[in-house]
Amino acid sequence: MPAGAADCTPATLEGRWRVLTLGPDALPDRAEIGFAMEQRLFAQVGCNRLAGGYTPAHGVLRTGPMAATRMACPADLMARDDRLVDLLAAGAACRLSDAGLLHLGTLAAPDLTATR
DSSP, X not given: XXXXXXXXXXXXXXXXXXXXXXXXXXXXXXXXEEEETTTEEEEESSSSOEEEEEEXXXXXXXXXXXXXXXXXXXXXXXXXXXXXXXXXXXXXXXXXXXXXXXXXXXXSSEEEEXXX
16 A cells, blocks of 8 residues: 555545455446445445445454345356455455545455545
């Protein structure tokens, strides 16, 4: 991450973010993740809509159980949903770059990059 990157807090995360990448894949314009001040998040990166609570602490963002719609979609789209759920459940390093990008993943290689 660039020097000067900010930690993620409910105030700095609040709002909708367009997901640019998840792992090595660029995502379509409709992919998004959003955060509410009440420490709730929602996302749609593949097939289903996801929602749940989140906790940011010491530069790590972690979720509890996530609710999801149950639509049947191609396997590659379902895999995107699973990748995001797994990333957040395990705890992802969370930083906001000086350029205004949200990075979730490891500091060396973000798994998710998003912009406002």
